[in-house]
Amino acid sequence: MDLAELRDFVAVARAGSFAAAATATCVPRSTLSKRVQMLEAALELRLIERNTRKLRLTQDGELLLERAARLIAEADDLERLMRDRNEEPRGRLRVSVPVMFGQEMMGQIAAAYTQKWPETEIDVVLTDRRSDLIEEDFDCAIRIGPLKDSNNIARCLAWSRTVLVASPRLAAGLDLQSGLDAFSAWPTIAFAPAGTPLPWTLENQTRQIELSPKSAITFANMHAVRAAAIAGGGVALIPAFLVYEALADGRLVQLLTDWRGPASSINIVYPSRRHPSARLRAFIDLLASELKSSPWGAPEGATNLT
Numbered sequence: 001m002d003l004a005e006l007r008d009f010v011a012v013a014r015a016g017s018f019a020a021a022a023t024a025t026c027v028p029r030s031t032l033s034k035r036v037q038m039l040e041a042a043l044e045l046r047l048i049e050r051n052t053r054k055l056r057l058t059q060d061g062e063l064l065l066e067r068a069a070r071l072i073a074e075a076d077d078l079e080r081l082m083r084d085r086n087e088e089p090r091g092r093l094r095v096s097v098p099v100m101f102g103q104e105m106m107g108q109i110a111a112a113y114t115q116k117w118p119e120t121e122i123d124v125v126l127t128d129r130r131s132d133l134i135e136e137d138f139d140c141a142i143r144i145g146p147l148k149d150s151n152n153i154a155r156c157l158a159w160s161r162t163v164l165v166a167s168p169r170l171a172a173g174l175d176l177q178s179g180l181d182a183f184s185a186w187p188t189i190a191f192a193p194a195g196t197p198l199p200w201t202l203e204n205q206t207r208q209i210e211l212s213p214k215s216a217i218t219f220a221n222m223h224a225v226r227a228a229a230i231a232g233g234g235v236a237l238i239p240a241f242l243v244y245e246a247l248a249d250g251r252l253v254q255l256l257t258d259w260r261g262p263a264s265s266i267n268i269v270y271p272s273r274r275h276p277s278a279r280l281r282a283f284i285d286l287l288a289s290e291l292k293s294s295p296w297g298a299p300e301g302a303t304n305l306t
Helices: 003-015 017-025 030-044 059-083 100-118 168-170 179-186 222-230 240-248 279-293
Strands: 046-052 055-057 091-097 119-126 139-143 152-160 162-166 189-191 198-204 209-211 215-219 236-240 266-271
Touching: 003 017, 003 030, 003 059, 017 030, 017 266, 030 100, 055 059, 059 215, 091 100, 091 279, 100 139, 100 222, 100 240, 119 279, 139 279, 152 279, 162 168, 162 240, 179 209, 189 222, 189 236, 215 222, 222 236, 222 240, 236 240
Parallel strands: 091 119, 091 139, 189 215
Antiparallel strands: 046 055, 139 266, 152 266, 162 236, 198 209
């Protein structure tokens, strides 16, 4: 079976006529007709019913069209992959990133990317809205948490959990021996991105519970929550990637290490209809390496902090 004949058959079937396919492909009508006839002869099947005004696919033609279109797409993708396999990353990369993750992580990652690949540019757009990658011309997006069904290709790069933290001085005065039974007596800092404080969901090896902190301090920004926690304003529930440095240098301590928030996946997504360019592949590899080496990005929903 000749790939060129299959390609012409698909063009004719999609265009609805040999004349329209000739216009779309810049291949003479007579050549298209001859190639489709050769394909029918090779398969010993009638694929198209022809008349003077229009054509109609036979049942065999309908079946072949579906499979042939996928085969041609795979062949084109493979050709592009092999052609630019050794291509140096260059050009502009546009990335959609959640605000919190972007503020904390993307400065370092963007700098490392352009330093490693000096012929590239990177445009990082911080937004918590789920951008339409095709319509808004994004090469990729970083998304945290469950993914909606879509035609995008997704790859999980790391996992993060929220953890309970407080300043060392505040923690020293808390009743931690009673565990979460003493929670109502703790001073807490609430996170309220939409105006209403979010509940705290925590789990251990056997249970999952939801707590509703009654906080004297409330912020719509998690970086402000972290700053208040470091200053001793209260206990906070914060994503591990936001506090790992403060935990490492002693500005914060983790409380009740057997209780953590549910694991959230950190994913890279990009449009399935686009072959990943050399600059996108380089970015994915760099991002995966950075997250894998982090002290908080552990596999299978675990956390490296405890």
